[in-house]
Amino acid sequence: MRERLSGIDRPTIVDVAKVADVSRQTVSRVLSDHPRVAPATRRRVEEAIENLGYRPNRMARALVTRTSLTFGFAAVDMRNSHFGDTCSGMQSAAREHGYYLVVTELDFDDDRGMGTLETLLTLGVDGVAFFPSFFADKEIELFAATSGCPVVMIGREAKIPNVVSIAMDEDRAADLVVGHLVDTGKRRIGILMNEMFPEVVHGRFVALQRAVTERTEVGNPPVEAGHPKIQQGRNATKKLLTKHPDVDAVIGFNDTMAMGALLACHDLGLRVPEDVAVVGYDGISFGAITNPPLTTIVQDSIGMADAAFKALLAAVQNGTPPDGEVVSWQPELLTRGST
Amino acid sequence: MRERLSGIDRPTIVDVAKVADVSRQTVSRVLSDHPRVAPATRRRVEEAIENLGYRPNRMARALVTRTSLTFGFAAVDMRNSHFGDTCSGMQSAAREHGYYLVVTELDFDDDRGMGTLETLLTLGVDGVAFFPSFFADKEIELFAATSGCPVVMIGREAKIPNVVSIAMDEDRAADLVVGHLVDTGKRRIGILMNEMFPEVVHGRFVALQRAVTERTEVGNPPVEAGHPKIQQGRNATKKLLTKHPDVDAVIGFNDTMAMGALLACHDLGLRVPEDVAVVGYDGISFGAITNPPLTTIVQDSIGMADAAFKALLAAVQNGTPPDGEVVSWQPELLTRGST
């Protein structure tokens, strides 16, 4: 037997069979809880498994069953709380159902990430869930068509064949945010946009623009863009407030940018929320400790993760790929000191 | 051919061979960049691959080569910045070297996580890196002995056979923190400990206790424990400061707990750092936006991730398992407004 590079070889089903003095097939039956195995035989096999420290090789199993009980998950940055929460949520859901989650990060600089999703496929996952970030709808459609497994997209509301889309209701979120700002007396609202992923940003941007136009007297809101990070949010806010000194409220694409806005206001000697109100999106836990604490749109990451897993599971169990279904999720406004 | 549950079947090497009118082996040679393939043949095969959208099945390949070009990574919570940064760092390192990282979260409530590491193995990874969190040294030793692949542990300094340990120099970190506090005039230092993972905590705790005892006049420092979260840090700090009103500095097990300490001081009407100084561990980015900004011990997550990957790669390439090596990493103190 060729040895693994690492030295020690793990026992195989044959080793177990030999020790238990049965055929491989019987061992296989014990492993899969097949009913028709004599109790005594079963015991012998289980003992052998225990003694040898045997663990079935899931790759070999998947090769023949064409099912790995594994789903893939991908996002650009697991440390981003919304992505991370969703990832954790899917891990839990998967575990509960005897599934396993293979997680990988998408790299914008690399191959724009599509190759990473492909690699996930070659690893034999039964389905894929991911945050589309910088992918175009067309790319996703092509991927889904050739993937040979169910595909779930989280965070963008788009009707794509063979893809289930799970996303927050951006219109509702925008109405909540803008409505709240207007209710608290704000009249000139600026927006901090994410320049990194135009595709995903689009829905949120359009919704915000509509809500601002509808609910305030000034037409199109002033916009600055930057990467969705604290420092970039800070810089973008400074530019925004310098160009438009009448702005009395800033909406950040996400909480991180909004945190930057908080810092920018401090830099410029503006009081929050008296001079400028600040709102973010996501509801990350660190929003509670900023000064003042951040008002934000909370997405139900866990609920969405659960829905994503269920969609994948249903598709696998029914043997039918998903069909352009869109699952809409309701946002909530968490009001804190920054507004 | 049996169909996948999901319907569409992905093309195999045989399909490519048929289209290119060659044998499977020739396709295999093209895939592995074997030199002795006629240019014309190679072109035909490459075209067929392109047209069919063929991607090699890594499971089948791993089964015969006994190498998956995949490493496993596990930690309790990817959203924890230090874990997340390390994970990202390993992803990058892996990508650069043609490797792939399979990430999974350890679940304390489940099986205390060891089963999760086992599952990683059954997935066919060539090596495993993980944060030991709640694992005992003995458990890890057993796992490493039977894993059949190199094992790297990050975040605990322990000499375990067949395991490379990559960890921060806790003594040095403790000296930096306590030295700094003493230098700024603090005399009565309290500690916020992590009650969740006694094993990993131990090293940091012992180091801090020693440093405090050595550098201040009061002997053993007062300690409160809680989960490594903001609210738990807040509660623990309140208890600590109520029981010991003379405490003028609080060291948090990590930044999150230290943030809780900041809130607790605010709750109690204490000024930071005048009345009570606060220090954390990790150097997470949100530490920059607290009020006041958090002084913290910064670990070089990326560097450690790189070292972990390199250790795994070296072990695989040399065909020898690691042998209880301990790689020590130097901490740095990032001084900000909270001290």
Next chain:
DNA sequence: CTGTTAGCGCATTCAG
């Protein structure tokens, strides 16, 4: 209830 045969998709011998 248990064993035998066949083959999942691929790479590694060994022949031509």
Next chain:
DNA sequence: CTGAATGCGCTAACAG
């Protein structure tokens, strides 16, 4: 330079 056989570890289908 290319093809045919063999087997990685496992399960499905069929015998008995």
